[in-house]
Amino acid sequence: MAKPSISKVENAFQPAKEINxxxxxxxxxxxxxxxxxxxxxxxxxxxxxxxxxxxxxxLSRQLINIATGDNDLLEKLVLPHDEKLDFQTFYYACGQxxxxxTALLERLLTSSGCLGEWVNQIPKxxxxxxxxxxxxxxxxxxVKVALDGEKRTEVESSAAIGSHSIDTVFTNAVxxxxxxxxxxxxxxxxxxxxxxxxxxSGFASFLKALATNxxxxxFCIVGVAxxxxxxxxxxxxxxxxxxxxxxPLPSMSSEELREIIDIAEQAIDxxxxxxxxxEERIIAxxxxxxxxxxxxGKYAFRLAYQxxxxxxxxxxxxxxxxxIAEHGSDPVLEGRYKKAVxxxxxxxxxxxxxASTQADDGEVWTTNAYKLALDQGVDNASQYVGHLASDEYxxxxxxxxxxxxxxSDSLFAAYVKARPRLVSKQG
Numbered sequence: 001m002a003k004p005s006i007s008k009v010e011n012a013f014q015p016a017k018e019i020n021x022x023x024x025x026x027x028x029x030x031x032x033x034x035x036x037x038x039x040x041x042x043x044x045x046x047x048x049x050x051x052x053x054x055x056x057x058x059l060s061r062q063l064i065n066i067a068t069g070d071n072d073l074l075e076k077l078v079l080p081h082d083e084k085l086d087f088q089t090f091y092y093a094c095g096q097x098x099x100x101x102t103a104l105l106e107r108l109l110t111s112s113g114c115l116g117e118w119v120n121q122i123p124k125x126x127x128x129x130x131x132x133x134x135x136x137x138x139x140x141x142x143v144k145v146a147l148d149g150e151k152r153t154e155v156e157s158s159a160a161i162g163s164h165s166i167d168t169v170f171t172n173a174v175x176x177x178x179x180x181x182x183x184x185x186x187x188x189x190x191x192x193x194x195x196x197x198x199x200x201s202g203f204a205s206f207l208k209a210l211a212t213n214x215x216x217x218x219f220c221i222v223g224v225a226x227x228x229x230x231x232x233x234x235x236x237x238x239x240x241x242x243x244x245x246x247x248p249l250p251s252m253s254s255e256e257l258r259e260i261i262d263i264a265e266q267a268i269d270x271x272x273x274x275x276x277x278x279e280e281r282i283i284a285x286x287x288x289x290x291x292x293x294x295x296x297g298k299y300a301f302r303l304a305y306q307x308x309x310x311x312x313x314x315x316x317x318x319x320x321x322x323x324i325a326e327h328g329s330d331p332v333l334e335g336r337y338k339k340a341v342x343x344x345x346x347x348x349x350x351x352x353x354x355a356s357t358q359a360d361d362g363e364v365w366t367t368n369a370y371k372l373a374l375d376q377g378v379d380n381a382s383q384y385v386g387h388l389a390s391d392e393y394x395x396x397x398x399x400x401x402x403x404x405x406x407x408s409d410s411l412f413a414a415y416v417k418a419r420p421r422l423v424s425k426q427g
Contacts, residue, residue, distance in 0.1 A: 012301055013293070015330075027259055066085060088183040193222070289414050347393070396412060
């Protein structure tokens, strides 16, 4: 059996990036089918919601593939389909600097990786956008913007349109792009990390108007949330805008998580493999999160390759998880863990007790957690629960009602359960 390159081993699992190809994509048959029907449904926008590390971005990338005529995943999952779709697609990931709906629409229009490139190439669209005059202090689309917000170009100035709202400018600009008939089915704009937008108010109203004025534009919004109302922070009209095309991503099943492992092993021609117990241990630690399978799998492969081992055992998985924690392989999750624990043995015991007693719906009944903590010597667990719910310790748990809590991030809960103890037991 030929030994694979280090690069192949390192990329068999991919915790740091979304899955772009159909061959590397695991499970999610129903979600993919729902996304496809959302694409072909006239007048419907799409929303992908779920917890962190659950595969939302990977699904949105597959959606883009399907929208541009790549039916490989539909065929792999044996989902009914006929003609190839032909959308012009754009992808934009929000950051914390995307403060509100106005900032979002401005970035969509001006980012070179999004609509900005086409706005520059289509004179009518360029004229519409360059006449928009918010108070910028930088260059927009190569148009000089004065600090007082006035724009000037060497070609033409259209001050009369400058008072138009960003909603109107965006609508008119994309209408000008649609007029060019760049694609048969219209334009798909995927907005990832929508939950990062500080104030998305007005976006639902904007989408409603856009559906009437430029029906060829379809949005797919992606974000951490339990439902569309939580994601958009608006209750009115949200369900109707996304009717039939809201895709909540649940935890992955054991079979789907096992498929991720199988795909990774096949990527290196099964040079490295997990025995059954190791495979089951990874699945148990992941708690339905594909990200955790990719994270643990990646470092298990690396350590085995370096040690010259080809069959990975459950003992190797435990050593891998220890190594991930010690080296801060996921600095965000590890930083949050250390903030929550803050060198307190008892707080760490309570944190792990909460993670270990989660019900299938994610809720934690403190009676069960307190009993587990008491068995480990903590008789005042409620005090530490109060700590963990406070901002000082990261606010990692949220009270739902009397004696019931929930982790604010299910991926963090999985990390807490998997991570070895940080604070050694005190004599």
